[in-house]
Amino acid sequence: MTNAPHILVIDDELQIQRAIRTILTEKGFRVSTASRGEDGLTLAASSEPDIVILDLGLPDMDGVEVCMRLREWTQIPIIILSVRDSERDKVAALDKGADDYLTKPFGIEELLARVRVALRHSASRTGAQSKVVKAGQITIDLAWHIIKRGEEEIKLTGTEYKLLAYLASNHRRVLTHQSILTNVWGPADADHTEYLRVYMRQLRKKIEIDPENPQIILTEPGIGYRFIADE
Amino acid sequence: MRIPSLLSRFWHYLAAFALITLITVVFFILRDILETTLIALLYLLPLGIITAFWGLGPGITSAAVTFLTFNYFFLKPYYTFTVHRPTDVVILIVFLIVAVVISQLVGRMQAGLAVATAREREATQLYEISMALAGLHNEHAIAEILARQVQAVSQGEYVEINISGGRAFSFHLPESAPPARSPELTVTIEAARGVLGEIRLWRASPAISSNEKRLLQTFASQGALALERARLAEAESRAKVLEESDRLKTAILSSVSHELRTPLSTIKAAASSLRGKEVGWDSPARTELVAAIDDEADHLNLLVGNLLDMSRIESGALKPKRxxxxxxxxxxxxxxxxxxxxxxxxxxxxxxxxxxxxxxxxxxxxxxxxxxxxxxxxxxxxxxxxxxxxxxxxxxxxxxxxxxxxxxxxxxxxxxxxxxxxxxxxxxxxxxxxxxxxxxxxxxxxxxxxxxxxxxxxxxxxxxxxxxxxxxxxxxxxxxxxxx
Structure with a gap:
C-alpha cells in the first residue's frame, strides 16, 4: 500500500486526530499526524504528503502561518479545519494559500468529499491543466471563451465571463471575495463585495437551471464562492 | 484672617505718624486760640481713628507719641518736657489714661469684628462646599468642585487634587502644567478607611496662614466624606448588578444543563446500545440509532453555537461585518x-x-x-x-x-x-x-x-x-x- 495517498493531519486535539486517522485509514489512505505546527512543517517537508489537513488553532503557532510556510515551497492541497464563527481566520488562511475548509464539527462525508477533490487537484498539478471545465450541462472552454449549455451557446458580458472563467479555472478551491474581486475587477476594487454579489446574481441566472437554488456556483457564507465542476 | 505683612504694618505706623504730625501742626498754629484742655480732648479723636483703621499697635504708639508732643508743644513752659502747673499734670495723666484705654477698646472691638467676619466667611465657604459636594457620586466631579473651592478660597496660583485608589486620577486648576517647584501646602484627604488622595496648593505669597491651613483641612475632610460616599454608592450598585447577573447565570445554567443533557442522553443511549450486542448488524434499529446520534450531535452543535452567540451579544462582542x-x-x-x-x-x-x-x-x-x-x-x-x-x-x-x-x-x-x-x-x-x-x-x-x-x-x-x-x-x- 505504499502507493496509497498520503494525508498529513496537523491538529492538537487527540480525539479529532484519532477519529480522522481511523476513518481515513479505513478508506485506504496513509495517515500521519502532528500536534504542533513546527512538527507538522517538518513532517510535511520530510514525507511530502499528498494532502495536508490543518487545524487553525494550534498551540505553538497560528495556522495561517503554517499555510504561508507550506506555500513557500509546495503547492500540495491544504484543507483547513476550524470552528464556527471564525470566518476571518478561514478567509485569511484561504488568502494565504489554503484550498478548502471544513467547519468543526463536520460529517465524515464532507471530509471525504473534500479529500477527494483535493486529491484530484493534487493529481492534476502534475498533468496538463484542462482547458475545458464541465459542470452539469454547462461546458466552459477556457481557451476559446465559449460557454455552452448542452449544444446551445450562452452569451455573457465581459465581466460575467471573466468572473466565470476565474471561478471555473480554480474549481478545486474555495475562492474568497477578496481574491475574486482582485482577480476579476482588480486590486482597487478588492473591497467592493457588492459588485460580486450583483454580477454573481446575473451570472447564476444565465448558467444555473434554478438560480434560486444554485448547483454550479455555491455561496460559502461569509467566505466566498465555490465552483462545483464534474470530474 | 490674614496676618498683615511686615510691609503693610510699616505703612500703618507711617500713616499713624503722618496723621499725628498733621494734627499737631494744625494745633500748633491754633495754639493761642485753643485752650489746653480742648487740645487734649481733640487729640483723642485721631487716636480713635488710628486704632480703628490701622490696629492696636499704631494706636498705642500714637498715644505715647501724642502724650509727648502734647507736653512738648502745648503745655507751658513750651518746648520742654517739664510741667509747672498741677492742673496740667492732671490733664496729662488723664489724657494718657484715656488715650490708652480708647485705643485698647477700639482695637479689641476691631479685632473681634475681624475674627467674627472671618468666622462667618469660613462658615459660608464650608456651607458652600458641603452643598456643592452633597449628592455627588462621581469622583471626578467631586475633585473638580474641591479644586474650584480651594482655588476660590485661597486664590492660589495652582491647585491640584490627586485622587488615589483603584482609578487614580488628578484634577488641576488652571489647565496648564503645575509650577516647577513643590507645592506650598499639601493636605491629605483622609477617611476612616485610609488615605483617598491629597490637595496640593501652590501659592508663594502671601504665605499660607495657619487659619487657611485649618480651613483647607476642613475642605479635605469634606472631600473625603464625599469621596467615601461616592465609593460606597458605587460598591452598592456593583453589588446589585453582580447579584442580578448571578441570578441570571443560575437560571441560564439550569436551563442550559437541561438542554445539553437531552441530546447527550440520546447519544449516550444510542451509542452504548450500538456498542453492546443487543442490536444486530442488519436490524433497522441500528439505522435508527445511528440517525439519532447524528441528529442529536447536530442539535448539540446548534445549542453550543447559540450559547456562544448569546454570550457574544451580551458582552457586546457581536460586531456585524457589514x-x-x-x-x-x-x-x-x-x-x-x-x-x-x-x-x-x-x-x-x-x-x-x-x-x-x-x-x-x-x-x-x-x-x-x-x-x-x-x-x-x-x-x-x-x-x-x-x-x-x-x-x-x-x-x-x-x-x-x-x-x-x-x-x-x-x-x-x-x-x-x-x-x-x-x-x-x-x-x-x-x-x-x-x-x-x-x-x-x-x-x-x-x-x-x-x-x-x-x-x-x-x-x-x-x-x-x-x-x-x-x-x-x-x-x-x-x-x-x-x-x-
Missing amino acids: EWNILLEIVESVLARMKHLAGEHQLAVDVPEDLPLAPVDFVQMEQVFTNLVSNSVKYAPEKTVIHLHAFVEGESIHVLVSNQGPQVPQEHLERIFDKFFRVTAADRVTGTGLGLSICKGIIEAHGGRIWAENLSDGLAFHFTLPLVWDGALPPRLPMDTEDE
Whole structure:
C-alpha cells in the first residue's frame, strides 16, 4: 500500500486526530499526524504528503502561518479545519494559500468529499491543466471563451465571463471575495463585495437551471464562492 | 484672617505718624486760640481713628507719641518736657489714661469684628462646599468642585487634587502644567478607611496662614466624606448588578444543563446500545440509532453555537461585518439549506429582485432568517404557509416573516425575545430558547428593530434594517450590458 495517498493531519486535539486517522485509514489512505505546527512543517517537508489537513488553532503557532510556510515551497492541497464563527481566520488562511475548509464539527462525508477533490487537484498539478471545465450541462472552454449549455451557446458580458472563467479555472478551491474581486475587477476594487454579489446574481441566472437554488456556483457564507465542476 | 505683612504694618505706623504730625501742626498754629484742655480732648479723636483703621499697635504708639508732643508743644513752659502747673499734670495723666484705654477698646472691638467676619466667611465657604459636594457620586466631579473651592478660597496660583485608589486620577486648576517647584501646602484627604488622595496648593505669597491651613483641612475632610460616599454608592450598585447577573447565570445554567443533557442522553443511549450486542448488524434499529446520534450531535452543535452567540451579544462582542448584500441572496441561501427542515410547510417568498442593496453581515442575517423560519416551522401546524416579505420603507428595509401558527398572548409579545423565554412548556418543543433573542441581538447590532405581532390567523415577526451605512445610501452599480 505504499502507493496509497498520503494525508498529513496537523491538529492538537487527540480525539479529532484519532477519529480522522481511523476513518481515513479505513478508506485506504496513509495517515500521519502532528500536534504542533513546527512538527507538522517538518513532517510535511520530510514525507511530502499528498494532502495536508490543518487545524487553525494550534498551540505553538497560528495556522495561517503554517499555510504561508507550506506555500513557500509546495503547492500540495491544504484543507483547513476550524470552528464556527471564525470566518476571518478561514478567509485569511484561504488568502494565504489554503484550498478548502471544513467547519468543526463536520460529517465524515464532507471530509471525504473534500479529500477527494483535493486529491484530484493534487493529481492534476502534475498533468496538463484542462482547458475545458464541465459542470452539469454547462461546458466552459477556457481557451476559446465559449460557454455552452448542452449544444446551445450562452452569451455573457465581459465581466460575467471573466468572473466565470476565474471561478471555473480554480474549481478545486474555495475562492474568497477578496481574491475574486482582485482577480476579476482588480486590486482597487478588492473591497467592493457588492459588485460580486450583483454580477454573481446575473451570472447564476444565465448558467444555473434554478438560480434560486444554485448547483454550479455555491455561496460559502461569509467566505466566498465555490465552483462545483464534474470530474 | 490674614496676618498683615511686615510691609503693610510699616505703612500703618507711617500713616499713624503722618496723621499725628498733621494734627499737631494744625494745633500748633491754633495754639493761642485753643485752650489746653480742648487740645487734649481733640487729640483723642485721631487716636480713635488710628486704632480703628490701622490696629492696636499704631494706636498705642500714637498715644505715647501724642502724650509727648502734647507736653512738648502745648503745655507751658513750651518746648520742654517739664510741667509747672498741677492742673496740667492732671490733664496729662488723664489724657494718657484715656488715650490708652480708647485705643485698647477700639482695637479689641476691631479685632473681634475681624475674627467674627472671618468666622462667618469660613462658615459660608464650608456651607458652600458641603452643598456643592452633597449628592455627588462621581469622583471626578467631586475633585473638580474641591479644586474650584480651594482655588476660590485661597486664590492660589495652582491647585491640584490627586485622587488615589483603584482609578487614580488628578484634577488641576488652571489647565496648564503645575509650577516647577513643590507645592506650598499639601493636605491629605483622609477617611476612616485610609488615605483617598491629597490637595496640593501652590501659592508663594502671601504665605499660607495657619487659619487657611485649618480651613483647607476642613475642605479635605469634606472631600473625603464625599469621596467615601461616592465609593460606597458605587460598591452598592456593583453589588446589585453582580447579584442580578448571578441570578441570571443560575437560571441560564439550569436551563442550559437541561438542554445539553437531552441530546447527550440520546447519544449516550444510542451509542452504548450500538456498542453492546443487543442490536444486530442488519436490524433497522441500528439505522435508527445511528440517525439519532447524528441528529442529536447536530442539535448539540446548534445549542453550543447559540450559547456562544448569546454570550457574544451580551458582552457586546457581536460586531456585524457589514457589506452591501442582496437580501434575496441571503434568503435563498437560507431556504436552500432549510428545505429539508421545512417539511410539510409551504414557504412563500416575496422579496423583490430590485430591492436596494442592504448593508448587512451575510452570515448574521442568514442566522436571523434561519431562526425566524425555524421558529415558524416549529410552532405553526403542518401544511400551513410561512411568508417572507421584504419592502422598502423610508430609509430602511422592512422584513416580515409570518406564519399561521398559534398567537402569543399580548403580554408576552415582547418577552418572546428574552433569553430562555418560552410561551409553551419547555418539554413540548425542542430548541434552545435562544433563537429569538439572538435575532434581536443581531438586528439591534445592525441598528434595526425587531418585534412580533399577532395576526388574525397567526403570528408575524417584523424587523427593520437601516439602508444608510456610514452616511451612505446603497450604491448603484455601473453594469456592463454589452454582449460579447
